[in-house]
Amino acid sequence: MNISLIIIFMFLILALYLGINARKGKDMNMQQFAVGGRGFGTLFVFLLVAGEVYTTFTFLGGSGWAYSKGAAVYYVPTYICLAYVLSYWLVPKIWKYAKEHSVISQPDYFASKYNSRSMGIIVAILGSMALVPYIVIQIKGLGIIVSEASYGAISPVVASFIGAIAVTTYVIISGIHGSAWTAVIKDIMILVVVVFLGIYIPIHYFGGIQPMFESVQSVKPEMLTLSNQGLSISWFISTVLLNAVGFYLLPHSFSVVLSANGEKTLRKNAITLPLYTLLLLFVFFIGFTAVVQIPGLQGAEGDLSLLRLAIETFDPWVIGIVGAAGLLTALVPASVMLMSASVGLTKSFYNAIVPKATEKQQLIASKLFLIGISSVALIFTITGGEALAILNIMSYSLISQLAPALFFSFPKNNLINKYGAITGIVAGVFIVLYATIFNVKIATFFPNVPHVINDISTGAIALLINTVVTLVVSIFTKNMDINKKQMSDIEASNY
Amino acid sequence: MKYIKILLWVPFIGLLGFLSFANKIEPYVLGMPFLLFWIVFWMVLSSVILTIVYRFDPDNKGSDPE
Numbered sequence: 001m002n003i004s005l006i007i008i009f010m011f012l013i014l015a016l017y018l019g020i021n022a023r024k025g026k027d028m029n030m031q032q033f034a035v036g037g038r039g040f041g042t043l044f045v046f047l048l049v050a051g052e053v054y055t056t057f058t059f060l061g062g063s064g065w066a067y068s069k070g071a072a073v074y075y076v077p078t079y080i081c082l083a084y085v086l087s088y089w090l091v092p093k094i095w096k097y098a099k100e101h102s103v104i105s106q107p108d109y110f111a112s113k114y115n116s117r118s119m120g121i122i123v124a125i126l127g128s129m130a131l132v133p134y135i136v137i138q139i140k141g142l143g144i145i146v147s148e149a150s151y152g153a154i155s156p157v158v159a160s161f162i163g164a165i166a167v168t169t170y171v172i173i174s175g176i177h178g179s180a181w182t183a184v185i186k187d188i189m190i191l192v193v194v195v196f197l198g199i200y201i202p203i204h205y206f207g208g209i210q211p212m213f214e215s216v217q218s219v220k221p222e223m224l225t226l227s228n229q230g231l232s233i234s235w236f237i238s239t240v241l242l243n244a245v246g247f248y249l250l251p252h253s254f255s256v257v258l259s260a261n262g263e264k265t266l267r268k269n270a271i272t273l274p275l276y277t278l279l280l281l282f283v284f285f286i287g288f289t290a291v292v293q294i295p296g297l298q299g300a301e302g303d304l305s306l307l308r309l310a311i312e313t314f315d316p317w318v319i320g321i322v323g324a325a326g327l328l329t330a331l332v333p334a335s336v337m338l339m340s341a342s343v344g345l346t347k348s349f350y351n352a353i354v355p356k357a358t359e360k361q362q363l364i365a366s367k368l369f370l371i372g373i374s375s376v377a378l379i380f381t382i383t384g385g386e387a388l389a390i391l392n393i394m395s396y397s398l399i400s401q402l403a404p405a406l407f408f409s410f411p412k413n414n415l416i417n418k419y420g421a422i423t424g425i426v427a428g429v430f431i432v433l434y435a436t437i438f439n440v441k442i443a444t445f446f447p448n449v450p451h452v453i454n455d456i457s458t459g460a461i462a463l464l465i466n467t468v469v470t471l472v473v474s475i476f477t478k479n480m481d482i483n484k485k486q487m488s489d490i491e492a493s494n495y
Numbered sequence: 496m497k498y499i500k501i502l503l504w505v506p507f508i509g510l511l512g513f514l515s516f517a518n519k520i521e522p523y524v525l526g527m528p529f530l531l532f533w534i535v536f537w538m539v540l541s542s543v544i545l546t547i548v549y550r551f552d553p554d555n556k557g558s559d560p561e
Contacts, residue, residue, distance in 0.1 A: 071530055078510050082510060085545065089503055217528070225528075237514065270545050271545040274545070275538070278535065
């Protein structure tokens with residue numbers, strides 16, 4: 001075992017220790033486990049939401065996509081920034097309703113809004129589905145970090161195993177409390193590491209940020225703007241909008257919203273979070289430096305670029321620190337995600353089957369779901385070969401299908417009903433899965449369609465169709481509801 | 496100031512509405528290619544806009560636990 005691995009494992013142990021400690025003195029009931037008793041102030045909510053900005057995805061995937069696709073990677077800070085702008089208006093509404101109806105998970109929320117248990121179950125399943133690619137990202141990222149830091153001694157597959165086990169143990173022990181404390185260390189570390197690497201590396205190789213971009217421009221000028229087709233402007237706009245809408249619909253972000261102690265806390269967070277996202281710039285600087293310095297990584301290998309470049313530049317102990325920061329950026333978000341997925345499944349699925357389950361049984365069930373989900377994620381990690389950014393978009397395409405059901409539910413008179421909402425969601429998810437599995441674009445059906453339209457992301461098209469289906473089915477079944485009501489009114493008046 | 500939240504649309508328009516204009520390498524601003532600068536500029540401005548909205552939003556008058 002080399003010095004880099006020793007440092008990384010020391011941080012793993014520290015994170016586990018903090019997780020165990022955070023639990024002491026707190027009664028672990030379901031509400032504590034899931035939303036920290038709804039008592040988190042501005043700082044904790046900030047750190048947990050910001051956890052989204054610095055997952056392994058942004059760290060490795062951000063530099064990876066800058067390396068392999070160039071300017072298309074700007075979609076990441078753009079959608080995150082707009083998600084925060086949107087959140088100012090959006091999340092206090094969710095929080096308020098959740099508090100008034102003691103809702104502690106996303107499926108609960110939808111079940112309560114639409115007064116339908118099936119709705120809750122569908123949301124729970126979709127939430128876990130959408131989180132799987134995201135958890136795969138974290139485990140894959142952990143695998144990359146551990147195996148690169150071992151200088152090849154540990155294979156990525158073994159490293160992914162270690163990662164999956166570490167994450168699962170960590171969440172089972174501590175619930176969301178552990179995440180909040182480890183989040184503090186994680187954010188400080190990643191901040192220092194990213195800023196340092198992002199400034200030092202371009203200066204070390206090129207003497208500055210602008211000279212670095214200029215040499216990228218001389219080697220591959222097409223990397224610095226959006227292309228005319230493929231990852232074009234229309235791809236960019238549709239993906240950004242889709243992800244911005246999906247951001248707070250991801251079950252783990254939703255949980256974090258519920259764990260806030262007030263609406264103002266959430267609004268205040270919206271102000272500072274866009275600035276925090278700026279730190280992604282430094283990640284891009286590293287990725288663009290790698291374009292010139294270590295060319296030749298193909299496809300998904302782009303995700304290795306940050307670590308490969310760091311290894312070429314620094315001593316092993318620095319790699320240890322970088323790896324440890326990476327480890328925490330995987331551990332914290334993965335634990336929040338695993339938790340919200342498992343709590344969601346417990347609250348809707350398990351409680352539907354076993355309505356009289358005790359608090360203790362629910363806790364056990366949610367931990368079993370947790371192990372189940374991380375096992376599925378591990379299998380996908382080992383078998384799949386996609387770049388991290390593709391997994392990120394996949395996740396958002398799925399979860400954004402909840403948007404019509406959410407947005408229509410805000411006004412007092414909901415325009416749509418549960419039949420419409422459920423059919424819409426199912427249609428949207430089906431389109432996303434079909435298009436992803438069979439690699440279908442609009443041009444597959446309409447070969448003459450202009451690029452502007454063909455480049456629109458699949459998720460956005462699915463969302464559009466979803467909305468139409470939702471509305472049509474709602475209008476259609478509205479009369480059905482009224483008929484039923486009239487029938488029962490007539491029956492009632494007969495007696 | 497009931498309609499102050501309308502300002503929340505501005506970042507969307509700024510970031511996504513002018514891409515065909517901003518999609519170029521030169522001029523470099525603050526060491527960054529123009530497209531990157533444009534996005535960074537609007538991220539900072541988003542924060543400023545949110546501060547203004549927060550300040551004037553009547554919803555924030557009530558007391559909340561801190």
